[in-house]
Amino acid sequence: MKTNNNTVLGIFVLLTIVIVTIATFSLGCAEPPTVLDNETETTDQLNGEYVYNNAVVEDTEILILESFPVQIHVIATGYLPDGCTQIHEKNIEFNDQKNTFTINITTTRPADAICTEAIVPFENTIVLDVYGLEKGIYTVDVNGITNEFELQTDNIIPE
Numbered sequence: 001m002k003t004n005n006n007t008v009l010g011i012f013v014l015l016t017i018v019i020v021t022i023a024t025f026s027l028g029c030a031e032p033p034t035v036l037d038n039e040t041e042t043t044d045q046l047n048g049e050y051v052y053n054n055a056v057v058e059d060t061e062i063l064i065l066e067s068f069p070v071q072i073h074v075i076a077t078g079y080l081p082d083g084c085t086q087i088h089e090k091n092i093e094f095n096d097q098k099n100t101f102t103i104n105i106t107t108t109r110p111a112d113a114i115c116t117e118a119i120v121p122f123e124n125t126i127v128l129d130v131y132g133l134e135k136g137i138y139t140v141d142v143n144g145i146t147n148e149f150e151l152q153t154d155n156i157i158p159e
Contacts, residue, residue: 055105057143072128084115103142
């Protein structure tokens, strides 16, 4: 049987293309994703199999419930960047010297998930612990979005 040099060269080129394709798919790209969050660029935190980031909050509303002692609920609305991202935690800190509640809402998503690229709106209610606070104006900061409420009287039941 007679072999043609073009056939051997063609088989060699085909094998090279297959090997390069397999190597490319198996190595992939390992650069961590970046997101825009409240107009500043940040890098997601990778922790094992999950990616953590701050939620994008667009607006807050403060509800003062008609009760005594007064109860305060903060409704935060915003969006998640894709269909796999979920609200992870809500951390609340109170600075009594500045009368400020700082709320940080974080998100989580599986690091290797293939997700829809459509943004997903969310609404989250956060209950503030305001019992025992004196009358005055208080600031609430949720992921950089600030709002205020006023307590008309000291928020404590007299004994």
